[in-house]
Amino acid sequence: MTQYIQASNQPFEVIKWQNDELKTLSDDLIEEVPVALVYNGISHVVMMITPQDFEDFALGFSLTEGIVEQASEILDIEIIEQSNGIEVLLTISARRFAQLKQVRRNLTGRTGCGLCGAESLQQSIRPSCVVNTCVEVSDSAVQVAVKQLGQFQPLQALTGACHGAAWCDLNGNIQLAKEDVGRHNALDKLIGVLHKNNTNLSQGFVLVSSRASYEMVQKTVSVGISVLVSVSAPTAFAVTLAQQSRLKLIGFARPNKHVHYTDSSKQSPFRKHQ
Known part of the structure; x- marks a missing residue:
């Protein structure tokens, strides 16, 4: 099997303006x-x-x-x-x-x-899957994962233009992560390696560095993962799809705070405020 290797970033010479001063610097840009x-x-x-x-x-x-x-x-x-x-x-x-x-x-x-x-x-819009497993993830585990994420995003640290998707165990410790310029691509890469490794998907959750769009929800539930945590906001449609799919969706996951948008352990999903 052929293995194609190319650098994921490339240095460019740039001119940076800061505090009324111009400097010539080398800036690493992500490849696509x-x-x-x-x-x-x-x-x-x-x-x-x-x-x-x-x-x-x-x-x-x-x-x-x-x-x-x-x-x-x-x-x-x-x-x-x-x-x-x-x-x-x-x-x-x-x-x-x-x-x-x-x-x-x-x-x-x-x-x-x-x-x-x-x-x-x-x-x-494909018909939504229903997640059969109910994984209990504590708030403390979410916070452990959020605080570790930066350590697993070397390309983001270098280029500032990269999304990450991480697989976390039930204690919140990140087991592996994938990066890509596209948030969907990062999630697909993560799901690919999880299946290649025959990972038990009932023993963890996914953390993504992006917003939780409906596509991210759809991709997550399509393979039976029951908890998705995002560092940014979900869309309204994503929450609706998560409710239908019995996915536990957590957003705005930052150090010392996060928001529960659905709760897969409840018989009735959260409702919109009237």
Whole structure:
């Protein structure tokens, strides 16, 4: 299996103005490259991602987008460097490939680039999954994770332009983390490596450095993770989707504070204030 290696950041000479003074400095900027995911010889999507952890990304994306239901349905992954980007060649089971071709056939002839390539409202939002496991995560565990996150974001510290997604145990200790210029990509990379490692998803929770959009909720519940913590705000739609999916959603997670938006341990989800 070919392993493509490229630096995730690149130094640039810049001129910084501060306190009425100009200085010439070296500034590290994060890299992003186009990556085409090709399933059984057919290119499906091109994403801009930070050039690292290509296999983890491809596996996580395939799972969270419903292209496969389990990692074993991906039979092979090969990474090919092209002159203008990266191709990730995935071989998936015949049954999954037939379903993927049907989806592509339904999208043929669309005239615009809608939401994630969807041409109708029905296609834009997939039916929400319901998380079957109820993981109890204490407030103290959330705070432990929040205070550790910076230690697991070296690219963010270097470039200031990188999102992170971390897997935390039930005590809040971060076990592993992935970084990417895109918040969805970071989460897909994390989910990919969790499945590659056969991680028990009932023994921890996910912490992300971004806001909790509906896509982040959807990706989390699609693989059975029951707790999502974000350092920024959720959207209203994300909270609604989390309620429907019985996902415990925590936002604005900062040192010494965070906000519970849903509670998966309750029979009735939180309601909007009237």
